[in-house]
Amino acid sequence: MNRPAAAHPATHEASLPQGVRLVVRHGSATDVGRVRTNNEDSLLADSPVFLVADGMGGHDLGAAASARAVGVFADLVGRDVVTSQEFSRRLTRAARSVAALGTGERAPGSTLTGLLLSRQGSLPCLRVVNIGDSRTYHLSAQSFSQITHDHSEVQELIDSGDLDRARALSSCHRNVITRALGAGGGDQVVADQHLLPATVGDRFIICSDGLSGHVSDSLIETVSRSVPDPRHAARELVALALATGGPDNVTVIVVDVVEAFPPWQDTQVDDITLPRGAGSESTVPAPVSRRSRP
Secondary structure, rough: OOOOOEEOOOOEEEEEOOOOEEEEEEEEEEEEOOOOOOOOOEEEEOOEEEEEEEEEOHHHHHHHHHHHHOOOHHHHOOOOOOOOOHHHHHHHHHHHHHHHOOOOOOOOOEEEEEEEEEOOOEEEEEEEEOOOOOEEEOOOOEEEEEEEOOEEHHHHHHHHHOOHHHHHHOOOOOOOOOOOOOOHHHHHHHEEEEEEEEEOEEEEEOOOHHHHHOOOOOHHOOOOHOOOOOHHHHHHHHHHHHHHHOOEEEEEEEEEEEEEEHHHHHHHOOEEOOOOOOOOEEOOOOOOOOEEOO
């Protein structure tokens, strides 16, 4: 029998430099699905950290991998913001912890995606991070977009023009990811990072591929835009995945920016910051592993 989806609402106000405010509200939900007997997804949704991990390795090993992937960030809970250095140090710990579960081609592994409350100078911002094919979406009054870029064979085929997005959900390559924590890739991994301005009214949807792999982006947008409460939105998105047959574990975190001051539009800055190269605050790395989900 399926375990019911769990949902948790919360509001958090970050104490930034004097005169700076960042308030977010969030809700989360997870479900084992209608086919599997074990939930290999893990989540951490407690400000300033909102992360989803999807484990690989089967049963206890996949669950252990995802739990380790998010668990090393738990000591950041309760802080006002997370710096790039703090994130990088814990990412290294996560990579080593997951890699310690096993080696070889079938070694357990995990994806990792989500956002962390941060700042650029005296401006409030959100650091979106990603490894693997779990996703983080951005919803504003004007648009809906996938911020993260899947590290998967399907995405490589789309990028090369050999596969269109309409066929991606049914592709035989969709379970093969090209970057992960663990999964035989060693104890070092680099995450894609995007530094975005915190804008009042914006919503972020963080999910495992139990949602994005079975539900179209247009349906995800429709539910995300029509359900105001982030707790209820997370539940509705999980229900949407279950309505497709629920072949996979599904996990969703919804984060709403309630207050962000000073507003970024009053300051001359880039809309998105993507530094590159070793030692920079954000990186755009090369794939280090290739792994097929069970």
